[in-house]
Amino acid sequence: METQVNQKVDTSVPSAKEEVEKSLSPFQLAMRRFLRNKLAIVGLIVLSFFVLVAIFADLIAPHSPTAHNLYNIDAKASSEHWLGTDSSGRDNFSRLVHGARISLTIGFFAMFFTVALGVLLGSLAGYYGKWVDGLIMRATDLMMILPFLLLILTIVAILESVTITLFITIIALTAWPNLTRIIRATFLSLREKEYVLGARSIGASDFRIIFKHFLPNAVGPIIVNATLMMATMIILESALSFIGFGIPQPTPTWGNMITEANSLRILENHWETWVPPGIAILMTVLAINFIGDGLRDAFDPKSNQ
């Protein structure tokens, strides 16, 4: 049902418009399939909403996200503070809005650098094979055995203090193995193809073969995994911030807003403080997962059972 290109029955001379339709690239075809996936579109709309909130946080937030007011702590929701205030008297709604900015930015950059590192190492392993492959694969095996979360916490403990840049670097340095394996597998399947031999025989450099011939073929798995990885990264950031080893206060992130609920008093009586950021994480991650699944089905129609 997806192959509308081959379904043309009329044999009249194709008009210019159909000519354009016929020359759609696989990427464009995938995008068409993607746009027909309802859940993915819902995901796209929800994510766009959060991205817009993040961009216009300054305009939306009625208060400063870091302004203390010790005379007005743990306030209930009111027309002044829509979601009340936290234990330092900061406006919860404003922190939620600004938290979107920080959480999404960190999620995006952590994903971006992890993907960059994963693609680089995966390309090297899959393209060069032999000892390069052996070395990189042993490293991925090792990284997958080390307990991921504990490793990050250990590195944070050794480094004593964490900035946002350092935080993203630590995550990228520990999270790359999954993507490396996927890229390597894709590359290995491409290595023996005739067109690669053709490219090599006309003297194309390794760099050119990797970028012009291999990577475009791996673009589907890369986009799908990058999308799903962003969801993982947002959860990871929130979890680390929640236990106090992510982004330090007073910078608001959804994760460190929920830290307030560590106090049983707040957990029991002030749901306005910790439930909204949790719902925000949940909705963002759900939206990204829908988009990721939609992309997977779009790039690989066979996977759709």
Add this chain to the structure above:
Amino acid sequence: MHRYIIRRTLQFIPMLFLVTVVVFALAKAAPGDVLSGEMLDPNIPHEVLEERREALGLNDPLPVQYWSWLTSVAQGDFGNSMQYTGRSVMDLIQSRIMNTFYLSLFALGVTLAIAIPIGIYSATRKYSLFDYGATTFAFLGLATPNFFAALLAIWLLSFQFGWFPAQGSTSAIGLTGFELFIDKLRHLVLPGFTLGLASTAMYMRYMRTEILEIKGSDFIRTAQAKGLSNNSVLYKHTLRNALIPIITLLGVEFGLLLSGAVITENVFNYPGLGTLFLNSIQNRDYPVIMAINLILAVSILVGNLLADIFYAVVDPRIRYD
């Protein structure tokens, strides 16, 4: 078969070596050493500490230090805690490790007991209301951060309804026998379910996909063609094959649960390795941090090894690769 197991076990050894090297390197990268705690004591002169460093071999070349560290670790000697003076790391770990083991086991049990039946039912009634419900649950389960689910559970089931205790691993001291068992079990319910939530969601989807995939294969058509009942086809032919990859994933899953326990235990104040680990991170108690890292890494490694061997035992196809 035997050759496969031997080969797989031989691959285990270099990985074990690498894991110990990484943990040793992390330990060396961490500031301070065994004697750092005593450096604060003004009564001990600096030269004495230097002499003791020399005697302990802390000035030896790294490979020598690695070897002596490895031999003591192999005997269960991880040195002393920097935070709780006088207590050995092994002692601290022994007081916590069983709690974490029970918690992970409980979470694993919950995962299997929920995910497998629901996965099967969803697959046999594809696109039914039940299937959509299960899929919705799976999506929500995968998107909810572990700690947020834990907080919601405490808020709702502990505070609002008062069904389960929210903190710790036992409530009263002096309980014995069966009562103690029930009490511990009650304390496991909330952390166990929240720890197992994401994996339950994942395995449910996995089970469903796996069954649907196998249902389309030729040997299932043959089984149906020779007139077997639907149940017989489902349980004897489909399920047996669908369970194989699930079971092999368990070895990996157990390790993931062990590290996931760090956050869950923290929310529930559950006295396991996870709370000990976070506490040690907060107080920069490096010997404890390294010991837990090593223990978990080795558990994951052994889990993977057992899973692979088990895979070979139940699925003959794997032995001839």
